[in-house]
Amino acid sequence: MSLQHFMNEAISPWMNQEGPDSDIVMSSRIRLARNFSHYPFPLIASEKTLEEVMTFFEETFKHKTFRDYADFEVIKMKDLQPIEKRVLVEKHLVSPHLAEKPDHSGTLISQNEQVSIMINEEDHIRIQLYFPGFQLDRALEQASQLDDWLEEKIDYAFDEKRGYLTACPTNVGTGMRASVMMHLPALSMTHQINRMTPAINQLGLVVRGIYGEGSEAVGNIFQISNQITLGKSEQDIVEDLHSVVKQLIDQERRAREALINRSGIQLEDRIFRSYGVLRNSRIIESKEAAKCLSDLRLGIDLGLIDDIPQTILNELMILTQPGFLQQYAKATLNPEERDIRRASLIRERLQLENEE
């Protein structure tokens, strides 16, 4: 029961819905960077200014509702324990940068956890909106409306020539970073993704592995996002990203088919071995867990495993991160203890699924 309850909190409510192409695209995100026109940017602002900004948000938006994004909760970084911060980072509700900032920074999170408005990060305001699956257009539309809603109360730093002014020149203009999180096991197994990356980069888009270090994608999860924010409209940026992601989806599907046709039994073996490891291991490192979870999800997508829901990868990827493990254990754990916890948590979770 306690696990069931905890899981409901561990995975954001919106993640439980299945979006379009959700066998490959896990989530779509729009992030908008905004600043107040009359305050210095957080990097050089005084304590007093940062506090004013934070207080403004608390007084203006606390428990307010905008459409589906109900009852914004104000979370201040200084009120959180290190493990709690880590959990928010692992759920992607807060950036690592914000979690490191000591005072007068925080976030407003809607009850469905689809929206997180970070306060006093690198910019005064960072609006983040998530949608499950491949829904960039919808995410952009909603993020823009949310932006209008905030703008009713805030005088944004904006310039006719440069657009929305941000602390870093890499964000100026639209202030928008659109990104999708994709599970691309077949393209990484066949090393095709490495060959495609340079071409994608040339289009002003960036591919990077997440949950991994550097370019290595642990769990075959990749994030594709726009690099350019100036000189193109939000719609054009999203359209470019959309068309590249669409092609990646097609390529991944084709690569999966080819894998089944050429080496079906080897693939099946690999998937069921990973399933076996997840069901039975007593100690598992995060890297191995991520690899096995990726295989398991591929098995689900290919219809080889049918007693487990597709969302399991999203859920267990987050649940088995160090912060969550420790939050769940209600204790600080050393790496070895974490590996043991991780193994037992995965076993319990898969067991629970079979009982349902």
Added chain:
Amino acid sequence: MECQECHQRQATVHLTQIVNGQKTEIHVCEQCAKEKGYVSYGEENFTLNDLLSGLFHSEGPSPFSTHNQQAQSYQQASQLKCPTCGLTYQEFARIGKFGCASCYKTFDDRINPILRRVHSGNTRHDGKIPKREGGKLHLKREIDEYKSKLKELIEQEEFEQAANFRDKIRTLESQLHQGEDGE
């Protein structure tokens, strides 16, 4: 193979250096490779900031530009200081970040090369405009769009349609001026 520097650890980094056609092979362990500077591990000490401030510095005098004038203009730029937040151009170049909205105006004539490099040659915003201050901007953009449409139509000798657009532009322009008078 043992490391040729410390003679203790296993050599795991193998390099071939070619200097003036002279080929040298180097076999060292990771630690010595780092210490002796054979390799630099990007992620440890190279951040986006470094990359950006690299771009800023390249605006300054380089070995290729020995002209006094250029050096002088660099000197002037270094002394630039944002009147609102107090950030100097030097600080800006070092941290790669603006201090406040006014910095964009203060350093306006210095930042185009940087923006061009970061944003594939773009220096001007072409996206959303805030509603609050954007009323006039929206009109201006609409007029610009109609004007280019008008030009196209004239080139195609579609004069009837072109007249339509000319009228639309007139209406919008009078709206724009009314707004200005009202303020």
